Structures are given as structure tokens and as C-alpha cells.
Amino acid sequence: MIGDFPPAALLILGALLVPFFKGNARNWYVIILPALAFYLISQLQPGSSWQIHFFGFDLTFLRVDKLSKVFGYIFTLNAFAAFIYSFYLKDSTQHMAALIYIGSALGVVFAGDMVSLYFFWEVMAVASTFLILARKTEKAQGSAMRYILVHIFGGLCLLAGLVIYINQTGSVDFNAMTDRNLGTYLILIGILVNAAAPPMHAWLPDSYPEATVTGGVILSAYTTKTAVYTLIRGFPGWEILIVIGCCMTIYGIIYALLENDMRRILAYSIINQVGFMVTGVGIGTMMSLNGAAAHAFCHIIYKALLWMSAGSVLYMTGKSKCTDLGGLYKTMPWTLIFGTIGALAISSVPATSGFTSKSLIIDGASHEHLFWVWLILEIASAGVFLHAGIKFPYFVFFAKDKGLRPGETNKSMLIAMGFLAFLCIFLGLYPKPLYDILPYEVHYQAYTVNHVVAQLQLLSLSALVFFLFLKLLKRTETISIDTDWFYRKGGRIFYYLMDKSLNGINRFANRVLAEGLAGFVGRIARSGPEIFTLGIMIPLWSVSGLKGEKLQGKIETARAALQTGTAPVGIGAALATVFLVIIFLLN
Amino acid sequence: MKQKKEFDYFDRPETIKKLWILLYVVCVLTIVPDFFTDRHAYFGVDGYFGFFALLGFISCAVLILFSKLIALVLKTKEDYYDR
Numbered sequence: 080m081i082g083d084f085p086p087a088a089l090l091i092l093g094a095l096l097v098p099f100f101k102g103n104a105r106n107w108y109v110i111i112l113p114a115l116a117f118y119l120i121s122q123l124q125p126g127s128s129w130q131i132h133f134f135g136f137d138l139t140f141l142r143v144d145k146l147s148k149v150f151g152y153i154f155t156l157n158a159f160a161a162f163i164y165s166f167y168l169k170d171s172t173q174h175m176a177a178l179i180y181i182g183s184a185l186g187v188v189f190a191g192d193m194v195s196l197y198f199f200w201e202v203m204a205v206a207s208t209f210l211i212l213a214r215k216t217e218k219a220q221g222s223a224m225r226y227i228l229v230h231i232f233g234g235l236c237l238l239a240g241l242v243i244y245i246n247q248t249g250s251v252d253f254n255a256m257t258d259r260n261l262g263t264y265l266i267l268i269g270i271l272v273n274a275a276a277p278p279m280h281a282w283l284p285d286s287y288p289e290a291t292v293t294g295g296v297i298l299s300a301y302t303t304k305t306a307v308y309t310l311i312r313g314f315p316g317w318e319i320l321i322v323i324g325c326c327m328t329i330y331g332i333i334y335a336l337l338e339n340d341m342r343r344i345l346a347y348s349i350i351n352q353v354g355f356m357v358t359g360v361g362i363g364t365m366m367s368l369n370g371a372a373a374h375a376f377c378h379i380i381y382k383a384l385l386w387m388s389a390g391s392v393l394y395m396t397g398k399s400k401c402t403d404l405g406g407l408y409k410t411m412p413w414t415l416i417f418g419t420i421g422a423l424a425i426s427s428v429p430a431t432s433g434f435t436s437k438s439l440i441i442d443g444a445s446h447e448h449l450f451w452v453w454l455i456l457e458i459a460s461a462g463v464f465l466h467a468g469i470k471f472p473y474f475v476f477f478a479k480d481k482g483l484r485p486g487e488t489n490k491s492m493l494i495a496m497g498f499l500a501f502l503c504i505f506l507g508l509y510p511k512p513l514y515d516i517l518p519y520e521v522h523y524q525a526y527t528v529n530h531v532v533a534q535l536q537l538l539s540l541s542a543l544v545f546f547l548f549l550k551l552l553k554r555t556e557t558i559s560i561d562t563d564w565f566y567r568k569g570g571r572i573f574y575y576l577m578d579k580s581l582n583g584i585n586r587f588a589n590r591v592l593a594e595g596l597a598g599f600v601g602r603i604a605r606s607g608p609e610i611f612t613l614g615i616m617i618p619l620w621s622v623s624g625l626k627g628e629k630l631q632g633k634i635e636t637a638r639a640a641l642q643t644g645t646a647p648v649g650i651g652a653a654l655a656t657v658f659l660v661i662i663f664l665l666n
Numbered sequence: 667m668k669q670k671k672e673f674d675y676f677d678r679p680e681t682i683k684k685l686w687i688l689l690y691v692v693c694v695l696t697i698v699p700d701f702f703t704d705r706h707a708y709f710g711v712d713g714y715f716g717f718f719a720l721l722g723f724i725s726c727a728v729l730i731l732f733s734k735l736i737a738l739v740l741k742t743k744e745d746y747y748d749r
Binding site: 329332333336337406408445446448450453457458461462464465477480529532534535536537538539540541542543544545546548551552555557558559560561567568 | 727
């Protein structure tokens with residue numbers, strides 16, 4: 080029955096056929112695949128299937144419930160839009176990598192056990208690296224290398240945690256974790272690496288902005304959001320996530336405010352947005368878990384839209400730094416309009432999807448009377464408008480005209496952006512279809528007079544601050560040091576220190592021990608017997624009347640005999656006696 | 667052939683002035699409803715008059731100033747990692 084086919088398999092197997100298509104047929108093919116997967120997901124019935132017994136484990140490749148379905152829907156929907164966007168692309172490697180990446184993300188959300196989840200988790204990391212490498216620049220290669228190394232570290236934490244957990248519980252089923260021990264904490268760390276939680280977040284702003292135009296759009300959606308899914312499934316109500324999530328929301332804003340590169344601004348704003356979701360998971364009520372899922376859903380749409388509009392600008396101008404951009408509203412009006420809709424949605428302006436989804440998390444906090452959490456989330460909401468809502472469109476499309484006249488981007492890009500912009504507004508005005516597919520039943524009304532007024536107050540005053548402080552926000556040609564410093568510079572400093580300290584000790588030891596002491600001992604061992612013997616024998620020979628050449632001859636013979644160890648037995652024995660006496664005296 | 671004049675509405679000083687006025691008007695307008703509605707407050711403070719306006723203003727100002735402050739330590743040249 081087709082309804083039972085794993086959507087992950089459709090995309091991953093489908094990816095293998097990409098090279099057999101040429102030209103536009105290939106682009107149509109990769110658009111149709113996620114559309115088919117979307118249909119497949121809509122037909123899935125709740126329950127578990129595709130269970131395989133493997134090395135003593137019961138693996139479940141298809142566990143269907145409302146939570147896995149909501150992520151399945153958005154993953155395929157976003158893939159559909161992203162492949163429309165990349166219709167211009169003539170690179171089957173990128174298409175294959177993207178399909179395998181998205182397919183394995185679906186594999187994670189439909190995995191019913193931790194072994195298959197781990198398998199797809201690692202495939203995701205590998206496939207996504209190719210989307211960064213495809214940029215084919217030296218910088219991209221460097222950051223792809225760091226990207227994969229960080230994910231290997233995260234994967235190892237996850238694996239170690241899983242091994243401990245499975246040993247303790249004897250089960251590989253993946254459900255909400257209740258025990259708090261080394262195993263579950265290691266699993267949590269492994270997931271938080273992918274969720275880009277500080278201090279293990281620097282891989283994201285390091286690598287995503289180095290990816291290709293379409294790679295950035297695709298990457299922005301899956302790695303962090305599969306992590307959010309895994310947190311919702313495995314760690315609901317873990318209070319530590321509230322703290323981590325709140326830190327993420329503020330951290331992302333501060334760094335996005337410092338950034339000059341538009342795609343790095345968007346990368347930091349992912350950390351900020353995922354922070355809201357992580358906080359929602361930490362609160363752990365039905366409302367806030369719904370909020371985390373809903374926010375992931377809406378976030379994927381408007382964040383992809385923002386990456387698309389930034390990508391269009393990069394594609395048309397070849398530039399991505401705010402200091403190089405400005406005044407593009409004159410020649411790229413549609414990119415501006417769609418990008419601004421994304422910017423308004425991420426800022427959760429009423430009538431956009433951000434408003435109907437983020438409110439679930441913030442109200443989830445206030446329903447639980449978590450004052451500080453609520454306050455931080457409100458502050459962060461104001462900050463989002465600052466860094467993503469206004470800063471991105473303002474510096475790219477307005478600000479100072481830098482004389483760039485690139486013209487509007489190509490049609491397929493505009494169609495994809497238009498589609499996502501429509502969804503942003505549609506889900507903002509009519510969130511019911513989204514609320515209906517959330518994991519728990521929703522009894523929530525985002526549009527109350529008080530709520531709308533409060534949000535408008537917050538946002539319009541944020542906008543006022545932005546323009547009042549515009550001078551302070553002037554872009555500079557700089558980057559900001561983040562925690563990747565520890566493995567980028569720290570590595571070199573570590574190398575330098577190790578070189579100086581350990582190699583210094585090595586050189587010192589070589590000089591003193593290998594060359595000095597060993598040489599000394601060697602010399603003593605070689606010439607010691609000679610000195611002793613001759614010291615005693617020369618006076619004896621002199622006394623017995625040997626002189627001149629004869630004495631010299633005797634000395635030479637004795638020296639040669641001693642050096643080669645062929646001295647007459649008597650001399651050897653005499654020497655041994657002398658040594659014994661010396662040792663006896665020294666004792 | 668006479669070139670079509672470029673659309674430069676947002677570069678004009680008079681437009682920028684109008685937008686400033688618009689921004690101030692919007693800010694005031696969002697506070698007006700607080701005279702008439704009684705907000706349900708979960709924590710007390712969130713029911714105060716103009717609370718969210720004040721929160722928006724202060725938090726954004728603090729965020730910008732704070733980021734400026736740590737920029738002194740964190741900002742560096744673009745080729746920092748290539749050196």
C-alpha cells in the first residue's frame with residue numbers, strides 16, 4: 080500500500096535518479112519529488128510500520144503521529160519551494176545532496192527508534208556538507224571542514240548517550256526521556272549541537288553564509304528544526320532548556336546586530352528563533368509544545384523566504400555585505416516586497432504567521448506564571464524586529480545607494496518567494512489549518528484586541544529606537560569573534576604553545592640528557608678503564624725503567640687492548656678489583 | 667532617446683521627513699488604545715498603561731547599547747582568521 084511508504088526513502092532513492100535527468104526535466108523532477116512526499120505524508124495513518132529486526136534491535140522506520148506529521152509537512156513543503164527557487168541551477172550534485180539531506184531529515188522525524196534516528200542524523204550531516212562545498216571557494220571549504228568536525232563531535236555525544244541509554248533501559252524506542260543521567264544528558268548535548276545552542280552554535284553562522292545561494296535556503300530549515308523536533312519528542316519539560324532557549328534568543332540578537340554580512344545576520348537570527356522553540360520545549364505544557372511545533376513550521380517558511388531574498392541579492396549582485404549593498408529598492412522591488420513580508424513575519428507583526436505561532440510560546444510562559452521567561456521572550460521579540468525585521472531590509476534595499484543596478488532576479492526565484500510570502504500572510508490571517516495539525520488540541524485565539532495592541536506597541540517603539548540609534552548601527556567592515564575562535568584561533572595558539580613548551584622541553588632534554596649526560600657516561604664507560612689502568616701502570620712502567628718510544632709503545636698497546644676489550648685476563652681482573660674497591664668505598 | 671527617470675522616492679529628503687512623521691504618529695496611535703482598554707495582566711506590570719511601548723523602547727535601546735559595548739571586544743578585521 081502506497082500510504083505506508085516512508086517519505087524519507089522516496090527522497091533518498093529519488094536522489095539517486097537525479098543524474099539520469101537532463102536540463103529542465105531534472106529541475107521539474109526535483110520539484111515533483113517533495114510534492115509527492117508531501118502527498119505521501121498526508122496519506123500516512125497514525126501508528127508504526129516498517130519495523131525491522133536488526134542486530135538484536137527492533138528498528139521502526141515509520142512511526143506516524145501528529146508531531147512527526149507536522150514536521151513532515153513543513154519539510155516537504157519547504158523543499159518544494161526551495162527547488163522551485165533553484166530552477167535555474169544546473170548542478171546535479173547540489174540537487175542530490177539537497178534531496179538526501181532533506182530525505183534524511185524526514186528519516187529523523189519518522190524514526191521510531193534511536194538507532195535509525197542516529198543513522199539519519201549522521202547522513203544529514205554528511206549530505207549537508209556538500210551544499211557548503213558546492214560554493215567552491217576556499218572559505219567555503221574551510222567552513223565545511225569545521226562544520227563536519229563539529230557535527231562529528233555532536234554525533235559522537237549523541238552516540239555515546241544512546242549506547243548508555245540503551246544499555247540502561249534495554250530498549251531502543253525513542254520517546255520522552257524521564258531519567259536524568261549521563262546517558263540522557265549526552266543525548267541532549269548531541270541534539271543541542273544541531274540546535275545551535277551556545278556555546279556549540281558557531282558552526283551555523285560560520286558555514287551557512289558560505290553555502291551556495293540555494294544551499295543557504297535549504298540548510299536554514301532542516302538541521303536546527305530536526306533538533307527542535309527531537310527535543311519536543313525526547314525532552315519536553317526539561318527546565319534547563321528554558322535557560323538555554325532564553326540565552327539563545329538574546330545571543331542571536333546581539334550578534335546579528337554586530338554583523339555586516341546579510342546572510343550572517345540571518346544565520347544569527349536562526350539561533351534567536353530556535354531559542355524561542357527551545358524555550359517552548361522547556362516549558363513543556365501542551366500549549367508551549369504546540370507553540371514550539373507551530374513556530375518551527377512558520378519559522379521554516381519565513382526564514383527560507385528571507386534566505387531566498389538575500390540569495391537573490393547575492394545572485395544578482397555577487398555581494399552580501401551591508402557595506403557594499405544599499406538602494407536596491409530601485410531595481411529589485413519584488414525581492415524587496417517578498418523579503419519584507421518575511422521580515423515582518425519573523426518579527427511577528429499581526430497578520431503574519433510569526434504572530435500566530437510565537438504567541439503560543441510566549442503565552443505558554445505567562446500561563447505558567449514564568450515572569451522572567453516571559454519578559455526575556457518579549458524583549459527578544461522586540462529585538463527580532465530590530466535585527467531581522469528592519470536591519471536586513473533597510474541596509475540591503477534602502478540606506479545609502481551604492482550605485483548597484485542589478486535588475487530584478489529571475490522568475491523561478493520570484494515564484495518561490497511569492498509562494499512562501501503568501502503562506503506567511505495566509506497562516507497569519509487564518510492559522511486554523513496550522514493549529515489543526517499541531518500535536519495537541521489548540522484552544523487559542525491570537526487575535527484579541529489587547530494582544531494585537533501590545534504587539535504593535537512593542538514593535539513600533541522598537542522601530543523608533545532603530546531609526547533614532549541609526550548612527551550607532553552604521554555598518555563597518557568587520558566580523559565578530561564568536562566561540563568558533565576556540566577552534567579556529569585557539570587551535571593555532573594551542574599549537575604554538577605546545578610547540579614552544581613541549582618542544583622546548585624536548586630540546587632541553589636532548590641537550591642535557593641525550594647529548595650531555597649520555598655522552599659523558601659513554602665517554603666514562605669507554606675511557607674509564609683506560610684512565611685507571613694507565614694511571615696506575617704508567618708510574619709503574621716508569622719506575623721499572625721504561626722510557627721514550629718503548630713506554631709509548633706499551634701505552635698504545637694497553638690502550639688498544641682496553642678499548643677493544645682484549646686486555647690480558649690479569650689486567651681485566653685487576654680492574655674489576657679496583658672497581659669493586661671503589662664501589663665498596665663509596666658505600 | 668530620453669532615459670526613463672529612475673524611481674528614487676525613498677532617497678528624497680521630503681520622503682524621509684514624511685516617514686519620520688508617520689513613524690511618530692504610529693507610535694502614538696498604538697498607545698492610544700491603552701486609554702480605553704483594560705489589559706488582562708498575568709504579572710501585574712503587563713497591565714500598566716503603555717507597558718509594551720516602554721518595554722519595546724527600553725529593551726531595544728539596551729540591546730543596541732550593549733552590543734555596541736561588547737563590540738569593543740568582539741569586533742575585528744575581516745581577515746582576522748586568515749592571518
